[in-house]
Amino acid sequence: MAAPNKASILVLGVHPDSEAYPNIKYRLEALRRHSEYHLSEINFPIWRDARKSKGAFAALARTFWAHTYVLLSCIFRYKKINPQIIYIPYPAIFCTLLVRLCFIRRPIVLDAFISIYDTVVNDRSVLNKTSIMAKLLFAIERNAFNLAAKVMVDTRENAEFYSQLFKLPIEKFVVSPLFTNEEARAGKAVRLDSNKFNVLFVGNMIPLHGVGVILEATRLLLGEEDIQFVLIGDGQESWRVDEFVGQSNLRWIRDWVPEFEIKGAIEQADVCLGVFAGNAKSNRVCPYKLYLYNFLGKPIVTFASTWAVRQAxxxxxxxxGGDAVQLANAILELREILGKGTTKYNNNFYQACLSNEKASVVFDTMVNELIAGYSEVRRGG
Structure with a gap:
């Protein structure tokens, strides 16, 4: 039972709690420290690290067992915990459905860090939207969103997109920044050449990030001998980078790198690169890398998305988006500006709009409103 005057929150799910998923890890750490919350947790991670389960059968078996464990634990422990709010971190879809299957009516907060349907159908084109599997996935995800009292997303643009896609009221969505590790010291394992003007890209090689645009910019700037591109990451479109391996101005770190080492590389970089695809998804997201870049107060070049343009x-x-010439020119302009030393960069934007403190305020406000609303309903108001 919760202590008097403390909000009782059950964190339930199959979520990872590791450095590979910092938004989950550091949000949960903040909730555990929160003086106004009594936190209970039921969790069975469906994957343990950034590499996830090896093999389709192993992944499917672990996913099935994880959800079974969570369902049984919820059934046997729910009355004792007696939460006022149930918070389900990403991946939250199936857990949300299972909770409602148990006829539990307490408000659910679903963390929609990534939409599975949007990722596999719209972004990565793994499934055709007319296929039976895509339609089934759409129905499952929409139903989960609908059953939740609130759905947390990271940008206003994502809230509007999901509202239109799933035909759900915009009021259901709560916009909150992601959590980051604001305390860890930067590592020193990744060393950049201090004699070069270092242009850094960090992230998965997926269509959203427009890796092809970055690679074309490296080709355009081959004659600028002081400019060095450093790419950290791997993924779906790594084949594009394979074609450029050996190019004199390109260094590729393909192995998974922990966040504190990535921070070390960012600190050494002169310019950091965001996303450049210019597609529908890149128009409404704020990639995690932009949190790290802004936290460390680095010069950034990225796509002029609706979200980015709105950040005054x-x-x-x-x-x-999709313009390697513009990217190359922006890098050259920043090299000139930074060389003069007249422009100072800081993390004021991060502190005002993307910080953990900002995210905590959003979460606290949402919890208070949900508890008040649920209490009113129980009183018959």
Whole structure:
């Protein structure tokens, strides 16, 4: 039972709690420290690290067992915990459905860190939207969103997109920044050449990030001998980078790198690169890398998305999507500006709009409103 005057929150799910998923890890750490919350947890991670389960059968078996464990634990422990709010971190879809299957009516907060349907159908085109599997996935995800009292997303643009896609009221969605590790010291394992003007890209090689645009910019700037591109990451479109391996101005770190080492690389970089695809999804997201770049107060070049254009306090350099020439020119301009030393970059934008403190305020406000609303309903108001 919760202590008097403390909000009782059950964190339930199959979520990872590791450095590979910092939004989950550091949000949960903040909730555990929160003086106004009594936290209970039921969790069976469906994957343990960034590499996840090896093999389709092993992944399917672990996913099935994880959800079974969570369902049984919820059934046997729910009355004792007696939560006022149930918070389900990503991946939250199936757990949300299972909770409602148990006829539990307490408000659910679903963390929609990534939409599975949007990722596999719209972004990565793994499934055709007319296929039976895509339609089934759409129905499952929409139903989960609908059953939740609130769905947490990271940008206003994502809230509007999901509201239109799943035909759900915009009021169901709560916009909150992601959590980051604001305390860890930067590592020193990744060393950049201090004699070069280092242009850094960090992230998965997926269509959203527009890796092809970055690679074309490296080709355009081959004659600028002081400019060095450093790419950290691997993924679906790593084959594009394979074709450029050996190019004199490109260094590729393909192995998974922990966040504190990535921070070390960012600190050494002169310019950091965001996303450049210019597609529908890149128009409404704020990739995690932009949190790290802004936290460390680095000069950034990224796509002029609807989200980015709306950030009046930001000092990011914005360019059209899919344009390697514009990217190359922006890098050259920043090299000149930084060389003069007249422009100072800081993390004021991060502190005002993307910080953990900002995310905590959003979460606290949502919890208070849900508890008040549920209490009113129980009183018959």
């Amino acid at each position: 306090q930001s000092t990011m350099t914005l360019i059209p």
